[in-house]
Amino acid sequence: MAVSDEVQLRVQDLHISFGGVKALRGVGLEVRKGEIFSIIGPNGAGKTVLLNCINGLYHPQEGKIYFEKKEITRLRPYQRAQMGISRTFQKIELFKGTTVLDNIRLGRHIHLKTGLLSGSIYFGRTAREEVEHRDFIEREIIDLLEIEHIRNKVVGMLPYGLQKRVELARALALNPKIILLDEPLAGLNLEEVEDMARFILDINEEERWQTTCVLVEHDMGVVMDISHRVMALNFGEKIAEGTPPEIQGNPQVIKAYLGEAEDLYVSRR
Amino acid sequence: MSRGASWKGIEITKDLTIPKLFLQSAEKYGDKKVAMREKEFGIWVPITWKQYYENVKRIALGMVALGLERGDKVAMIGDNRPEALWTEMAAMCVGGVGIWLFQDSLIDEVSYIIDHSDAKLMVGEGQEEVDKCLLIKDKCPKMKKMIWDDPKGMRDYDDPMLISLKEVMSIGEELDKKEPSLFEDVIMKGKGEDICLLFYTSGTTALPKGALLTHYNMLTMGQNLMRVDPYVETDDFVSYLPFAWIGEQMMSISCGIQAGFTLNFPEEPETAQENIREIGPHVMFAPPRVYEQMVRNVQVKYLDASWLKRKGYEWAMKIGYQVAELKFSKKPIPWYWKGLNYLADLGVHKKLKDHLGLSRIRDTYTGGAAMGPDHFRFFHALGVNLKQIYGQTEIAGISVLHRDGDIKFDTVGKPIPETEVKVTPEGEIISRSPSVFQGYYKMPEETAKALRDGWLHSGDTGFIDSDGHLVVFDRTKDVMTLNDGTKFAPQYLETRLKFSPYIKDVWAIGDLKPYVTSVICIDYSVVGKWAEDRNIAYTSYPELSQMPEVYELVKKEIVKMNKNLPPAAKIKKFINLYKEFDADDDELTRTRKLRRAFVENRYKDIVEGLYSDKDKDNVHMDTTITYEDGRVVNIKADLQIMEVNE
Numbered sequence: 001m002a003v004s005d006e007v008q009l010r011v012q013d014l015h016i017s018f019g020g021v022k023a024l025r026g027v028g029l030e031v032r033k034g035e036i037f038s039i040i041g042p043n044g045a046g047k048t049v050l051l052n053c054i055n056g057l058y059h060p061q062e063g064k065i066y067f068e069k070k071e072i073t074r075l076r077p078y079q080r081a082q083m084g085i086s087r088t089f090q091k092i093e094l095f096k097g098t099t100v101l102d103n104i105r106l107g108r109h110i111h112l113k114t115g116l117l118s119g120s121i122y123f124g125r126t127a128r129e130e131v132e133h134r135d136f137i138e139r140e141i142i143d144l145l146e147i148e149h150i151r152n153k154v155v156g157m158l159p160y161g162l163q164k165r166v167e168l169a170r171a172l173a174l175n176p177k178i179i180l181l182d183e184p185l186a187g188l189n190l191e192e193v194e195d196m197a198r199f200i201l202d203i204n205e206e207e208r209w210q211t212t213c214v215l216v217e218h219d220m221g222v223v224m225d226i227s228h229r230v231m232a233l234n235f236g237e238k239i240a241e242g243t244p245p246e247i248q249g250n251p252q253v254i255k256a257y258l259g260e261a262e263d264l265y266v267s268r269r
Numbered sequence: 270m271s272r273g274a275s276w277k278g279i280e281i282t283k284d285l286t287i288p289k290l291f292l293q294s295a296e297k298y299g300d301k302k303v304a305m306r307e308k309e310f311g312i313w314v315p316i317t318w319k320q321y322y323e324n325v326k327r328i329a330l331g332m333v334a335l336g337l338e339r340g341d342k343v344a345m346i347g348d349n350r351p352e353a354l355w356t357e358m359a360a361m362c363v364g365g366v367g368i369w370l371f372q373d374s375l376i377d378e379v380s381y382i383i384d385h386s387d388a389k390l391m392v393g394e395g396q397e398e399v400d401k402c403l404l405i406k407d408k409c410p411k412m413k414k415m416i417w418d419d420p421k422g423m424r425d426y427d428d429p430m431l432i433s434l435k436e437v438m439s440i441g442e443e444l445d446k447k448e449p450s451l452f453e454d455v456i457m458k459g460k461g462e463d464i465c466l467l468f469y470t471s472g473t474t475a476l477p478k479g480a481l482l483t484h485y486n487m488l489t490m491g492q493n494l495m496r497v498d499p500y501v502e503t504d505d506f507v508s509y510l511p512f513a514w515i516g517e518q519m520m521s522i523s524c525g526i527q528a529g530f531t532l533n534f535p536e537e538p539e540t541a542q543e544n545i546r547e548i549g550p551h552v553m554f555a556p557p558r559v560y561e562q563m564v565r566n567v568q569v570k571y572l573d574a575s576w577l578k579r580k581g582y583e584w585a586m587k588i589g590y591q592v593a594e595l596k597f598s599k600k601p602i603p604w605y606w607k608g609l610n611y612l613a614d615l616g617v618h619k620k621l622k623d624h625l626g627l628s629r630i631r632d633t634y635t636g637g638a639a640m641g642p643d644h645f646r647f648f649h650a651l652g653v654n655l656k657q658i659y660g661q662t663e664i665a666g667i668s669v670l671h672r673d674g675d676i677k678f679d680t681v682g683k684p685i686p687e688t689e690v691k692v693t694p695e696g697e698i699i700s701r702s703p704s705v706f707q708g709y710y711k712m713p714e715e716t717a718k719a720l721r722d723g724w725l726h727s728g729d730t731g732f733i734d735s736d737g738h739l740v741v742f743d744r745t746k747d748v749m750t751l752n753d754g755t756k757f758a759p760q761y762l763e764t765r766l767k768f769s770p771y772i773k774d775v776w777a778i779g780d781l782k783p784y785v786t787s788v789i790c791i792d793y794s795v796v797g798k799w800a801e802d803r804n805i806a807y808t809s810y811p812e813l814s815q816m817p818e819v820y821e822l823v824k825k826e827i828v829k830m831n832k833n834l835p836p837a838a839k840i841k842k843f844i845n846l847y848k849e850f851d852a853d854d855d856e857l858t859r860t861r862k863l864r865r866a867f868v869e870n871r872y873k874d875i876v877e878g879l880y881s882d883k884d885k886d887n888v889h890m891d892t893t894i895t896y897e898d899g900r901v902v903n904i905k906a907d908l909q910i911m912e913v914n915e
Contacts, residue, residue, distance in 0.1 A: 138310035144421075149539035151311065198422070205424060 003228055008033040008212055009178060014053060014063035023049045024060065025236040031178070031214055036204050038215040038223045040247075041233035042256060047216045048090060050233070051180045054214070055087050056080045068177070081110055084177030088167045088184060090216075096156030100166050103155055104141060107173030108133050140208060141169050145199055161192035168199065178212040179203065185219045197222045224248060232256065278492045279527060286459040286484040288362040290526050295322035298529065302502070307351050308536035308544055316351055324351075326452045328434070329359035331441030332390065333455070335414055335432070339364035342386050342467060344412075346370040346379070346401070347394030349508045350534050352418045352434060354521065356392045357512070361465050361484075363455050365390075368467045368479075369513035371859040373852065375895075378477070380405035382469050386479055386710065387411050392434075395419030396426075403428060461485040467710055468515060470662045479710035480662045490665035490704035491523030493685040497670060498632045504530035504551040505629075509541040514860055516554050516637060519666030545626035553633040557640035558861050560655070561767055563625050564647050568770035569795050585617035589650030596649065597676060610652075618651045627653050634658045636667065638862050641764030642678035649676070657681045659741055663725055664688075665704040669739050680738035690739055696730040698741065749780035751837040762787065762830070762840065763863075769826040770795050774850045776868055777840070778876060784841040786879040788872065789823055790814075790849045796822070811847035811906055820845060820911050828915045840913055842879050844888065846872075847906045853895045878910055886910050 009031040016024045023046045031037045039047050052058040054065060056077035065073045072080055086107075094103050111133065112119075114126040122130075142148055145165050150158060155166055164184060171179055184200065185193050203209045204226075217223050223230060224244040231241040234256040240247055247253055279290070298304070298318035305316045316324075337343070343360040345367060347353055357367045368386050370379055372394075379401050383391065391402050391412055402415045417423065418434035445452065465484045469477040500506075506525065510517045521532055530552070535544035571582055592610045595602050602610075622628045633648075636658040648655040659681035660667030669690060671682035684690045688702035705725045708716035719726050730748065731741040742748050742758055751757050759777035762785070766775045773792040779785035793810050796819055800807055807813040823845060831839040850856040856868050869876065871892070878888035890906045 135310070138312075143310060146537070148311075148537045149543075202422065207424070 003032050003034045006033045007031070008068055009054070009214070010066040011050075011054065012064045012066070014050070014060045014065070016049060016053060016058060016060045016062075023236050024053070024063075026063070027233065027236065027238050028063075029231055029238070029241070031212060033212055034204070034210060035228045036200070036213045036215060036226055038217060038227040038230045039233060040217065040220070040223060040230060040253075044235075045233040045256075046236040047233055048182055049236075051087060051182055051214070051216060055085050055180055078110070081174060084174070085180070086171040086174040086176030086178070087180035088164075088171045088182055090183040090186060092160075092163050092167050094155045094163065094167060094170065097154065099152050099154055100147060100158075100169070101137070101151045103166055104137050104169045104173045105133070107170040108137060110174060136175075137173060141172050144172075144202060144206075145169050146195075161188050164188060164192070164196065165199070168196075172203065172209075176211060178214065180214045180216075182216050183218065184215070185217055185222060193219065193222065197226060201226055278495060281461075281485065281488050281492055283461040283485060285461050285488060286361070286456070286463065287465060287487060287522065287526055288358065288456045288459055290488070291322075291325070291358060291362070292453070292456055294318060294526065294529055302529070303531050305351050305354070305532040305534065306548075307534040308540070308547075311536075313533075313547070321351075321355070324355045324438070325358045325362060326445065327438035327441035328355055329362040329441065329455070330444040330452055331437035331439075332359055332365065333363055333451070334440045334444050335390065335437065337363055337365055337390060339458070340366065340464070341390070342366045342368055342388040343390045343392060344368040344370060344383055344386065344388035345392045345512070346372060346374070346398050347392070348372055348538055349510070349512060349517075350394070353392075353394070353512060354508075354532070356416070356434075357522075360390075361459075362452070364459055364463065366464050366467050368469065369511070369518075370469075371511050371513045374859070375853060376401060376404055380408045382477060382479075383409045383412055386467055386469075389413050390416065392416045396422040399423065399426060399431060403430075406430060459484070461488075464707065466518065468518075468662045469513075478712055478715055481707040481710055482662075482665050483707060486665040486704045486706060487518075487523045488527070489687065489702070490519060490667065491527050493687050493702070493704070494519070494667060494670070495524060495528060496686045497672065498552075500524055500528040500530055500552055500632075502529035504528065504631075505533060505548050506530050506552050507533045507535065507541070507545050507548050507550045507626075509535045509538070509545070510555060510559075511859075514556075514637070515660075515662040515666050516556070520552070520554050523666065542626065546624065549623075549626060549629040551629055551631045553627075553630060554658075555633075555635060556637040556860060557635050557644070557764070558638075560635055560640065560644055560648065564644055564768065565770045565792065565795065567621060567625070569798070572770070572799075582617055585613035586650055588613040589618060589652070590646060593646055593649035596674070597678075599674070614652060622651055622653065627651075630654070632656070634670070636660065636681075637860055639758075639760040639764050641761075641768055643765065643768035645676075645678050647768075659739065661725070661727055663706045663719060663727075664700060664702060665706065668700050668702060668704070675736075677734075677736070677738055680734060680736075680740050682739065683737055684739070690733070691724075692732050693726075696732065696742075698727045698729045698731045698739065699724045700727065701725065749777075751779060751785065752783050753837040755835075755837060757838055759865075762834075762838065765830050766826065769829075771799065771822055772826060774863070776850070776863055776865075778869075778879065779838075782880060785838055786842040786844075786876075787827075787840050788844050788846050788868075788875060790846050791819060791823065793849070810849070811904075814845040814847055815906075815909060817909075820909060824911055824913055827913050831913065831915060842910055842912050844875055844879060844908050844910050846875075847890065847904065847908060848894060851894075875908065878908075 007030045011029045014024045014027045027050060041047050053060050056075060064071060067083055114129055118126045142151055147165055150162060155163060184196055188196060200213060203211050204213050227244055230244055230247040232239050232247060232253045239252045239256060240250045295318045300317050300319045302318055303315040304318045304321040306313045343365045345356060360367050368388060370382060393399055393402060395417060399417050415431050416434055416437055461484050463484060464481050466482045468480045468482060470480060506520060508521050525532055533548045535541040571579060588609045592602055592606055630653055633653060633655050656671035658667045659669040668688045669681050669684050688700060690700045692698055701724050708720060729741050731739055733739055748756050749759050762777040763775040766772050771792055772789055774790035776788040791814055796813060800813060805816060805818055813819060827840050827843060852859050857863060874890060875888050886909060888908045890908055893901050893903050895901050
């Protein structure tokens with residue numbers, strides 16, 4: 001998808017500390033519409049904290065967050081979700097005892113217009129609405145992520161790689177404008193990594209979705225391959241931002257990875 | 270031939286073609302009957318004969334517009350789906366010749382077949398097939414266009430060679446508006462003796478050979494099969510095995526178009542088993558591995574079930590086996606056995622059949638490779654009418670088949686009507702029928718070897734027993750001579766062992782050797798589950814296969830089988846292989862037959878180890894495996910050898 005110049009998500013001078021630990025120290029970023037924007041950095045650099053601030057799980061002590069020109073810093077997570085901010089978690093956050101389909105449906109819940117009462121009668125508009133949502137889930141999500149064969153399986157029984165895919169499916173059910181992906185590739189094998197990278201590209205580029213992606217990831221091969229821009233964090237501070245080649249050549253980034261410079265160039269293969 | 274006698278088939282003249290029959294059926298059924306169904310987005314979507322006709326018409330005319338002429342070859346690759354059948358039918362309609370490739374074919378196989386067959390058009394499902402096509406296009410200059418139909422991931426492709434099926438259909442529609450009678454006209458130009466399919470046989474030994482089949486071949490084969498087992502238009506059939514396998518063509522095309530039954534396409538290959546259960550087909554034809562997998566599924570569930578359920582199963586199966594045994598020996602079944610069997614069916618068999626998708630099955634066949642008697646007994650005990658069939662691509666599918674109520678495990682049955690089967694003095698099976706192929710494409714020498722005076726020489730050995738049943742030994746070169754001089758088919762040992770749920774593949778060795786040995790591929794999921802239940806930790810197939818506990822488990826299974834074997838045929842030593850046999854490594858054909866000569870060469874260290882005099886208890890392996898995308902990985906492993914003394 002062509003990246004537009006329009007800034008969709010702006011984070012300004014974000015500060016947050018837990019006790020004496022300053023997790024974020026004045027971090028700012030601008031994500032443009034249609035972009036795959038990756039955040040890299042060593043463990044403990046503050047990447048997940050930053051995502052948590054964006055979708056409202058944490059409240060920063062200082063700084064502002066704007067989404068599509070509206071300030072959202074003080075909004076609750078569900079309000080941000082209603083605006084179209086969706087996310088996946090590093091540690092899978094699904095309902096393990098229910099089926100794949102039910103988990104995805106839950107992600108769709110925010111779009112349900114009918115209430116509890118009419119839902120319990122299930123007639124007319126309510127029934128129609130459910131069929132519409134089911135149609136969306138089947139056509140746009142299950143087909144895209146190739147999970148037809150597990151739609152009725154219980155999530156907890158699935159292998160890890162598939163659970164990660166269901167996590168993504170649940171996030172997509174929101175029909176988001178921007179999706180925050182927290183280490184979607186962690187713990188996957190080579191084939192699953194390739195699949196997941198393909199899905200991220202699909203979500204970003206496919207005409208139907210064209211969703212902005214903010215990606216936190218350690219797999220440098222994939223990050224450098226698919227990102228439009230990359231930002232590097234270290235100890236809660238932004239140390240670099242730019243296109244993948246710029247980041248790969250940045251001496252500060254290389255230093256932050258403590259001589260793991262090779263990692264920046266070598267993919268899993 | 271009790272049921273078949275009442276079947277009124279169509280008259281197959283030298284003028285009749287598959288497209289002409291298609292035209293008749295489309296006219297006859299129109300909007301009133303469902304021709305096929307596909308599960309899409311979680312729902313079974315019906316396609317009526319009228320829609321089928323319209324789609325084929327558009328594609329066919331689109332192909333004409335793209336420059337396809339009579340006799341041009343159209344290569345097709347992809348999963349079973351309505352579009353696949355439409356394009357095949359469309360190609361036939363305009364006088365083209367269809368070629369099917371296995372979905373998982375490696376690049377070299379694809380480029381060999383495309384180049385050798387002079388294919389002008391290639392039709393693929395989506396991105397994966399398009400990638401294959403683009404990789405080989407420089408090597409195959411005769412290929413002009415590639416048609417694809419699944420838009421997923423195709424957004425960045427702009428090679429001028431590519432065209433979507435949608436576009437082809439809209440070009441076809443325009444042409445139809447200009448020349449409304451063109452479609453019918455081209456169909457009417459077809460003759461029965463025109464070639465309609467060029468079928469590349471997998472071949473356990475050499476390069477693939479392309480068998481030329483005419484409309485007449487395909488139609489007579491279907492008709493003669495249905496003279497034995499008639500299918501009706503209300504039947505359901507699930508098409509999920511590769512179209513590149515003649516068995517699927519003979520059901521979907523040869524029989525489907527004559528009987529007019531409904532074809533059902535599964536959502537994804539992974540959901541096939543589930544989708545079969547939803548449909549509950551009346552007719553089924555599959556290679557033994559499908560049935561073996563079903564048995565394995567039941568056995569695994571059995572191992573997992575509660576005590577009461579296990580007892581119930583054991584009790585019902587005992588009755589089922591007893592009744593099946595009486596049927597096999599053609600003895601009358603006493604009333605009390607009938608009564609017990611009724612109860613067993615009610616309590617257990619019926620539910621099992623439902624889970625396997627066999628609840629409505631009337632005729633089910635296995636063919637393409639040998640299947641063990643234990644598997645046969647299992648299905649008949651459940652009351653499933655499983656029959657063996659035998660044939661070749663070169664005879665348009667099948668020539669010999671079991672009749673209802675006349676089933677012998679070690680035979681493949683009797684020839685279908687209009688088919689003569691003989692055994693030459695050298696023991697080779699030869700056959701003659703209207704369905705015998707026209708020769709191999711561009712291989713006159715091979716043709717002369719296979720076709721002599723109208724008789725098809727199969728290369729299989731066998732004999733005809735006192736009941737007139739054909740017994741097939743297997744490929745002549747695959748029969749082994751044991752140390753006591755008797756001839757023995759290694760397949761027998763292999764199929765017997767494969768009845769164990771823990772064993773997925775077996776390679777029995779023993780030709781001109783002092784004793785028989787075998788190489789075992791364990792079933793990863795079943796043995797993996799078994800290990801987990803016993804708190805045995807493992808990380809991968811190679812590690813699991815070498816666990817001493819797993820060796821003991823396999824040994825127990827071999828001891829069980831050895832009990833019923835003559836001393837010379839008993840397996841004395843075995844080894845667990847560090848991987849499963851795989852068609853990508855050339856160890857199996859695409860239809861999953863073991864390529865003995867190849868594995869013998871590839872694993873000669875193992876064979877040596879199994880027969881070394883020194884008390885060797887392991888073999889060092891240093892070899893490579895090939896992934897589906899063509900990457901090759903080196904593997905080093907030490908494999909244990911275990912002796913079996915019982």
